[in-house]
Amino acid sequence: MGQPVSDPLAGQYQTNPPREVPTRRGTELLMLGFAAFIVTMALVLVEANQEQELTSSIIWLGLAYLALFAGAHLAVRRWAPYADPLILPLVALLNGLGLVMIHRLDLAYAAKAAEDGKDFTPYIGKQLLFTLLSLVLFVIVLVVVSDHRTLTRYSYTAGLIGIAALALPALLPSSLSEVHGAKVWIRIPGITGIQPGEFAKILLIIFFAAFLVSKRDIFMTAGKKIAGIELPRGRDLGPLLIAAAACLGVLVFEKDLGSALLFFGLVLVLVYVATERAIWVVLGLTLFAGGAVVAYNLFTHVQTRVQNWVDPFADAYGDGYQIVQTLFGLGTGGIAGTGLGAGRPEIVAEANTDFITAGIGEELGFIGLAAVLMMYLILALRGMRSALAVRDTFGKLLGCGLSFALIMQLFVIVGGVTKLIPMTGITTPFLSYGGSSLLANYILVALLLRISDAARRPATRPKPPVPQQAPIAEAHTVMVQRPPDMGGQQ
Amino acid sequence: MNTPMRKVGITMIVMIVLLLVNATYIQMFKADEYRADSRNSRVLYDEYSRQRGNITDADGNLLATTAPSNDKYRFARTYTAGPLFAPTTGYYSINYGAGGLERAEDEILNGSDPRLFVRRLSDLITGRDPRGGNVQLTINSKVQKAAYDLMMQRGYAGSVVAMNPKTGEILAMVSTPSYDPNPLAAHDTKTQKSAWESYDNKQKPMLNRATQEIYPPGSTFKLVTAAAALEDGKGPDTPINTASNTTLPTTNVKLENYNGTPCAGGTFKDALAHSCNVPFAEFAGQLGKDKLTKAAVNFGIGQDITLPMRVAPSTVGQLDSQPALFQSGIGQLNVRLTPLQDCLLSATVANGGMAMQPQLIKKILAPDLSDIETYTPKQLTGTPALSSANASILKDMMLGSESFTKGGGKRPDVQIASKTGTAEHGVNSKTTPPDAWYTGFAPANDPQIAVAVLVENGGNAGLEATGGSVAAEIGRAAMNAVVGGG
Numbered sequence: 008m009g010q011p012v013s014d015p016l017a018g019q020y021q022t023n024p025p026r027e028v029p030t031r032r033g034t035e036l037l038m039l040g041f042a043a044f045i046v047t048m049a050l051v052l053v054e055a056n057q058e059q060e061l062t063s064s065i066i067w068l069g070l071a072y073l074a075l076f077a078g079a080h081l082a083v084r085r086w087a088p089y090a091d092p093l094i095l096p097l098v099a100l101l102n103g104l105g106l107v108m109i110h111r112l113d114l115a116y117a118a119k120a121a122e123d124g125k126d127f128t129p130y131i132g133k134q135l136l137f138t139l140l141s142l143v144l145f146v147i148v149l150v151v152v153s154d155h156r157t158l159t160r161y162s163y164t165a166g167l168i169g170i171a172a173l174a175l176p177a178l179l180p181s182s183l184s185e186v187h188g189a190k191v192w193i194r195i196p197g198i199t200g201i202q203p204g205e206f207a208k209i210l211l212i213i214f215f216a217a218f219l220v221s222k223r224d225i226f227m228t229a230g231k232k233i234a235g236i237e238l239p240r241g242r243d244l245g246p247l248l249i250a251a252a253a254c255l256g257v258l259v260f261e262k263d264l265g266s267a268l269l270f271f272g273l274v275l276v277l278v279y280v281a282t283e284r285a286i287w288v289v290l291g292l293t294l295f296a297g298g299a300v301v302a303y304n305l306f307t308h309v310q311t312r313v314q315n316w317v318d319p320f321a322d323a324y325g326d327g328y329q330i331v332q333t334l335f336g337l338g339t340g341g342i343a344g345t346g347l348g349a350g351r352p353e354i355v356a357e358a359n360t361d362f363i364t365a366g367i368g369e370e371l372g373f374i375g376l377a378a379v380l381m382m383y384l385i386l387a388l389r390g391m392r393s394a395l396a397v398r399d400t401f402g403k404l405l406g407c408g409l410s411f412a413l414i415m416q417l418f419v420i421v422g423g424v425t426k427l428i429p430m431t432g433i434t435t436p437f438l439s440y441g442g443s444s445l446l447a448n449y450i451l452v453a454l455l456l457r458i459s460d461a462a463r464r465p466a467t468r469p470k471p472p473v474p475q476q477a478p479i480a481e482a483h484t485v486m487v488q489r490p491p492d493m494g495g496q497q
Numbered sequence: 498m499n500t501p502m503r504k505v506g507i508t509m510i511v512m513i514v515l516l517l518v519n520a521t522y523i524q525m526f527k528a529d530e531y532r533a534d535s536r537n538s539r540v541l542y543d544e545y546s547r548q549r550g551n552i553t554d555a556d557g558n559l560l561a562t563t564a565p566s567n568d569k570y571r572f573a574r575t576y577t578a579g580p581l582f583a584p585t586t587g588y589y590s591i592n593y594g595a596g597g598l599e600r601a602e603d604e605i606l607n608g609s610d611p612r613l614f615v616r617r618l619s620d621l622i623t624g625r626d627p628r629g630g631n632v633q634l635t636i637n638s639k640v641q642k643a644a645y646d647l648m649m650q651r652g653y654a655g656s657v658v659a660m661n662p663k664t665g666e667i668l669a670m671v672s673t674p675s676y677d678p679n680p681l682a683a684h685d686t687k688t689q690k691s692a693w694e695s696y697d698n699k700q701k702p703m704l705n706r707a708t709q710e711i712y713p714p715g716s717t718f719k720l721v722t723a724a725a726a727l728e729d730g731k732g733p734d735t736p737i738n739t740a741s742n743t744t745l746p747t748t749n750v751k752l753e754n755y756n757g758t759p760c761a762g763g764t765f766k767d768a769l770a771h772s773c774n775v776p777f778a779e780f781a782g783q784l785g786k787d788k789l790t791k792a793a794v795n796f797g798i799g800q801d802i803t804l805p806m807r808v809a810p811s812t813v814g815q816l817d818s819q820p821a822l823f824q825s826g827i828g829q830l831n832v833r834l835t836p837l838q839d840c841l842l843s844a845t846v847a848n849g850g851m852a853m854q855p856q857l858i859k860k861i862l863a864p865d866l867s868d869i870e871t872y873t874p875k876q877l878t879g880t881p882a883l884s885s886a887n888a889s890i891l892k893d894m895m896l897g898s899e900s901f902t903k904g905g906g907k908r909p910d911v912q913i914a915s916k917t918g919t920a921e922h923g924v925n926s927k928t929t930p931p932d933a934w935y936t937g938f939a940p941a942n943d944p945q946i947a948v949a950v951l952v953e954n955g956g957n958a959g960l961e962a963t964g965g966s967v968a969a970e971i972g973r974a975a976m977n978a979v980v981g982g983g
Contacts, residue, residue, distance in 0.1 A: 122686045276508075280501045323536050331536065337523045338531025339539045351539050373524040377517055384513045391506045395499055407502050414509040418516065427519040 028465045031092040032084045038096035039080055043073035046103030049347055053111045056348030072103060075142060082146040086153070087460035091393055094459065097386040098437055098452050102138060102445070104379070105438035107347070108363055109134050111370075115353035130359060130440050137442040141449040148453035155457050159217040159401050166214030170253065172203035173211075177260035190261040204266045205434070205447035208273075208412060209454070215274060216404035219281035223400065262308055265419050265433030271295060272415045277408050316429035329356055333424055336369035337376075344372025359440040361432050364421050380421065383436075387414045393459030406458040409451050545570045545591055550606040550629030552586050552598060554636045555666075555859055561586045561599070561678075570684055579677035581645050584705040585636060585670050585857065587806075588678035592689050597705070598632065598857070601805040605630040605861055605869075612861075612869050628864040635666035635859045640946070643978040647971050648673040648952075655932075655952040655968075656706035656836040659975050662844035662938055662947040664874040665853030667804070669948075669975060670837075676702040708808040711833035712951055715920030716772045716964065717934045718828025720842045723769055723894065724850075725792035726780045727887040733766040733894060737776035746819035752778050752827075755919065755963075770897035772917065774827045781826020786816040789826070795882035797841045797852045798834065802877075804857040811838040828918060840949035841877075843915070843936040846892055847944035849885035852877040896941055903965040904935075906973030911981050912941040913973065917964025930955035935968035939976040946979045948972045 047069030054061055076099045083090050113129040120127035152158065158165070176184035176191050184190045186200070194200040253270070275291040302309045311326050319327030319334070332355045340350060352358045352366030359366075368376040387410040394406025416436055423430035434444040436451075523531075531537060549572065552561040560582045566573040574589045576582065587597015595603060604610040608629040637659075644657035648671060659669035680692035696703050704710060739760040742753035752774060754760060760773035768776040781789055793799070793813045802808040814831025816822050824830035834842075837855060845852040854875040861870040883891065895914035902917055915937025923929030933955050938947040950972040955962025 124687065276505055280498060280505060283498065283501050332538075334523060334527075335531050335534060335537040335539060337520070338528040339537065341524055341528045341532075351542060354538060368520065368524065373520055376520050376524070380513050380516055380520075384510065387509055388506060391502065391509070395502055400498060403498055403502065407505060411505055411509060414512055418512045421516050422519070425516065425519050425523055427515060 028089065028463060030084075030088045032080070032088065035083065035092040035095055036077070036080055038093065039076050039099055040073060042096045042100035042103060043069055043076070045100060046072060046107060049104060049107045050110070052346065053107060053114070053348035056346055057111070057114050059114070072106075075139065079142050079145055082149055083456060086146075086149045087456050089460045089463040089465075090456040091389045091459035091463070093389050094386060094452060094456055097382050097389075098449075101379070101382055101386075101437040104367070105363065105435075105440075106131065106134060106138065108352075108366055108438065109359045109440050111348055112353055112359045112366065114348075115351070119353065133442070134440055134445075137445045140442070141445045144446055145449040145453045148450050149457065152454065152457055155402055155405060155454065155461060156399055158213050158405070159220070162214050162217030162221075165210040166218070169207040169210030169214060173207040173253065174256070174260075175203055177256070184261075191263045191266065199442065202434075202441065202443035204263065205443040206450075208266075208269065209409070209447060209450055211270065212273060212277070212408040212412060213405065215277045216401055216408055219277055220401045220404055223281055262306075263432070264309070264312065264429075265423070265431035268419050268431055269412070269415050269433065273408060273412055276411050276415075277404060280407050281404060312429045312431065316426060319426065329362070330426055330430060333362060333365040334426060336365050337425065340369035340372045342373045344368075344370050344375055346370060357432075360434060361420060361439065362424055363435050363438045363440070365424050367438075368425075379438075380417070383413060383417050387411070389459070390455045393455065393462045396462035397458050398461075402458050402461060406455060406462075409455050409458075412451065413448075542570075544607050544609075546572065547607060548572050548628045549574060549589070550608070550631040550862075550864065552606075552632050552634065554582075554634055554638045554641075555668075556638070557633065558638055560634070560636070561589075566684065573684060574682035576678045576682070578642075579679050580675035580702075581642060582636070583675045583678050584672040584707060585634060586678060588676075588681040590681040590689055590693070591684065592686060593681060593693055596703070597806060598634075601803075602632050602858070602861075605632060608864070613863065630864060630869060631862040631866065632858060633860040633862060634857055635661075635668065636670070636857070637668040637979065640669040640975050640978045641671060644669050644948075644950075644971060644975040645671045645673065645675075647974050651956060651971075653952045653956040653967070653971075654700065654706075654954070655950070655956070656710075657948065657950050657971060657975055658707045658836045658840040659946055659948045659979075660840055660844055660853075660855060662847035662944045663853065665844070665855045665877070666859065666874075667837075667855055667857045668946060668979065670705075670707045670857070672704070672706040674700050674702045705806075706951065706953075707836045708804065708806060709835075711809055711811055711835050712932050712953075713920040713922050714828040714832060714834040714839055715918030715932065715934055716774075716828055717839055717842060717916050717918035717936045717949070718832055718834070719769060719772065719777045719826075719918075720846065720891065720895075720916050720936070721793050721796055721798070721882075722777050722781050722784070722789065722826045723765075723891055724796070724846070724883040724887065725784050725788050726765070727890060728792065728883050729784055729788060731765055731780070733764065733890050735765040736763055737765055737768045737773070738779055739763055739773075740775055743775045743778060743823075745823050746782065748820055750820070752823060766894045766897055769894045769916070770901050772898070778823035778826045781822045782819050784822075784826075786822065789813070789816060789822065792882055795852060795878050795880050796845050797838055797855075797877050800877060802837070802855055804855060806857075808837055808855075809835055811835055828920060836949050836951045839934065839936050839951065840947055843895075843938045843949065844944075844947035845882050846888050846895065846914070847938035847947050848888075850881035850883040850888035852882060892941060895937065899937065901965075902935075902969050903963075904967075904969030904973070906970040906977065908973075908977060908981055911939050911973075911977060913937050913939040913976060914941045915969070915972065917969060919963045928960070930959050930962055933958075933962050933967035934964045935972040937972055937976070939980050946976050948975045950975075 047065065050065055079095060083095060110131045113131050117127045176193055181190065183194045184192050186192050191202050191204050192200045193203055275288060278287045303313060315327045315330050319330035321327060323331045336352060336355060347370045350370040352369050355362045355365050364376065367379055390406055390410030394403050394410060397403055397406060413436055416433060419431060420433045420435050422428040434441050436448045532540060549563050551559055553559055559577050561576050563572040564575050576586060585598060587595060587599040589595045589599040606629045610630065613630055640659050648655065648657060654673055657669060657671040660667045676696045680688050683689055741757050741759045742751045745752055754774045755772065760768055760776065761771050790813060798811045798813055801810060811834040813825060816825055821830055825832050841852055841855065854877045856872055858872055860868060863869050892914045895916055899913045899915040902915060915935060918934030920932040920934060922932055933952040936949040938944040950968040952967045956967045958967050
């Protein structure tokens with residue numbers, strides 16, 4: 008919505024009438040309603056297939072879900088009116104499907120626990136609470152970060168906190184940081200646990216984007232030419248080497264291969280985009296290959312993962328069990344799937360966290376899995392489009408990094424689940440059970456919306472330049488050149 | 498800056514396309530392979546949710562069937578008279594898999610057998626849930642029950658096998674102590690687990706003694722030695738060594754008759770009637786390895802028998818030396834038979850010297866009870882173990898043995914031909930109660946049923962146990978169930 012032209016002078020600068028830029032918030036609300044409909048239907052399917060009683064409470068749940076995201080929608084309408092209209096509905100749909108899947112697995116786990124005579128607390132309650140908290144955090148980020156460029160001011164703070172958060176679990180005793188062999192937690196006994204790596208991801212993207220933008224010119228300068236290839240100068244290699252070292256550190260001390268892969272991919276992409284030189288990618292991939300070989304030879308847990316990737320069936324009931332059962336699940340699901348609630352995704356361990364896409368592939372089939380993957384791709388491409396359209400280089404780099412982080416994380420986990428690459432544990436954004444992941448990814452989405460808002464917001468009319476004039480008494484006599492296009496009218 | 502960003506965008510698309518291509522490969526091209534993999538427990542769960550076929554006895558009485566259940570599996574497997582038929586039906590458990598016929602005929606019972614394919618296809622089109630085919634056994638419930646009840650009443654651990662000597666159809670297959678397969682088929686994991694654990698004890702109730710365990714046959718093996726001797730030209734009146742003992746050639750070890758008594762009478766037929774050890778040991782020594790082995794093979798010993806459950810192969814052991822032949826000729830040393838094989842000894846004599854292939858399945862029926870396959874009698878080796886003339890002679894000798902055999906259940910109207918056995922075993926055979934055997938057939942002139950009874954460790958008679966005193970009455974009870982009118 009362009010500002011009404013009130014200043015008669017303004018007309019002289021504009022040859023075209025101001026273009027009406029639609030906010031497209033109506034589209035967003037419509038799509039949110041659509042997402043709520045799909046999620047409600049998914050819940051109905053689960054309840055029907057699990058032979059639960061179908062009651063009207065499902066409708067209320069669906070409406071409550073819609074109301075929750077309508078709240079987020081109102082916040083977007085108020086604080087980021089020009090934001091991309093598809094990002095929030097896509098996130099809402101993914102989050103909703105995740106909730107349905109977690110509830111569906113709860114039913115299976117509860118049945119199993121009842122058989123064994125054990126107690127079972129459903130996961131869905133906590134996840135609903137985290138969804139609510141995430142949306143609150145989402146709104147707070149939208150309000151506080153009214154302009155993404157302000158983030159550059161805190162880039163070093165963000166970087167320091169990010170590195171510290173990443174390193175903290177490694178420094179803590181295992182009793183407070185280790186779950187299933189990966190030291191990536193900060194556990195507060197009896198209350199909850201935090202995976203600081205999820206937040207570090209965003210903080211480090213902010214840091215790297217700001218750092219690279221400020222040093223962009225230095226990166227762009229030519230280094231030594233060796234054998235026809237323009238190599239970057241030694242001291243410019245600093246951040247890349249630090250990043251590589253930090254990732255290797257994560258790998259060594261926390262046994263968190265998935266995050267290591269994610270960070271490395273992120274740094275590589277950010278440096279490449281900032282410098283526009285493919286040589287960084289070549290260098291980075293060479294470093295990665297070397298690191299991978301070293302890691303394979305040094306660590307048995309890396310060897311195990313590679314073996315499970317090459318041939319999980321060699322140890323189908325031992326180390327390979329999870330992957331083998333995942334493949335069986337995906338195969339049993341086939342093209343159309345068994346139907347939500349009609350498969351047995353609970354056979355795969357960690358089915359509601361790392362392996363949640365395995366359950367989706369089993370029950371919704373290839374069609375469902377492909378749809379989910381496409382939703383992520385559209386989400387990331389909308390983010391990328393906003394990054395391309397935004398005017399400032401920091402915004403471009405930040406948007407690009409956040410969008411790529413989503414796809415990279417998805418690739419690492421879904422690739423691992425479907426045996427495309429070795430399995431490295433990491434959460435699936437928005438789908439997986441886990442508070443840290445959900446909170447962090449909602450921050451990511453809030454920032455993406457902020458950037459997309461900046462990209463589509465019509466440029467505010469520049470203020471008429473106030474010529475800096477020295478006090479008239481001290482003024483020298485100067486020759487002032489008349490602006491050529493104003494001459495005729497004056 | 499926009500050019501590299503576009504390239505990153507393309508990279509993201511490529512990454513998702515890679516995931517999609519890989520998912521296509523797994524969920525479309527490899528799907529059938531993964532679905533059919535035996536390690537895929539999802540398929541197993543599906544199977545447990547299907548209406549499994551029935552197992553019936555020869556007269557169509559239900560031994561194992563499915564009842565609708567109100568849980569996620571939809572059907573529960575039930576066994577009409579659990580422990581009585583457990584050695585034949587086996588069990589079908591979600592957590593512990595399947596055993597017995599439930600495992601051997603699983604493809605028919607769960608409906609995945611190729612012969613059920615057309616029906617499965619029509620089920621698919623008409624939208625009916627696929628159902629399994631039925632298996633009709635050759636088991637005669639009356640014989641099975643008579644033998645099982647008496648074994649349980651006496652508290653014996655052992656086995657009874659009965660078959661139709663003319664067709665090889667198994668009429669009874671008892672193993673005691675037995676187990677109830679019903680709790681194993683329960684859908685409740687706890688029930689399954691506690692049942693499974695309670696069956697895992699020293700008495701081995703889940704061991705099918707009729708087919709899975711081999712025992713020294715003792716004097717019942719003299720039927721094989723006698724058959725070989727008759728084929729070798731001996732006659733029922735051939736004189737024999739009546740001494741109370743003999744020395745194993747090239748050793749100082751004495752082999753003596755039961756209780757160390759001389760052999761009454763003086764002929765071959767007297768030797769079998771009184772089960773004298775010395776003459777049979779000497780016969781075996783004279784026959785040599787080849788002739789004795791040939792007879793044994795044609796009685797079925799060492800043959801691979803599947804019912805379709807695989808039967809443990811019986812063996813005559815090593816017969817390389819004279820002492821070994823002497824001991825093996827009376828069913829000791831390393832001679833080991835399953836009760837099923839022991840039954841086959843009598844059955845072969847009853848069938849004029851020709852061993853018939855033992856079979857447990859009479860018919861395979863489709864879910865709608867139409868015939869899929871009917872089993873026909875087959876000869877086991879095709880070569881008779883002894884000529885029909887000699888079989889007739891041996892039958893008469895067995896009639897003589899029966900007349901000297903103690904134990905209850907004798908009826909004047911039923912003519913039984915039989916042989917007992919009292920097999921020494923264990924580390925010290927003088928302190929371990931012997932296994933008691935009884936094998937025979939009736940009626941002698943037109944055999945309808947052949948029986949073998951094994952009572953482990955002499956039942957409750959201790960060291961004094963003999964085949965006659967312990968096992969005979971059970972064998973007679975089984976035969977009376979068929980030929981004595983109940």
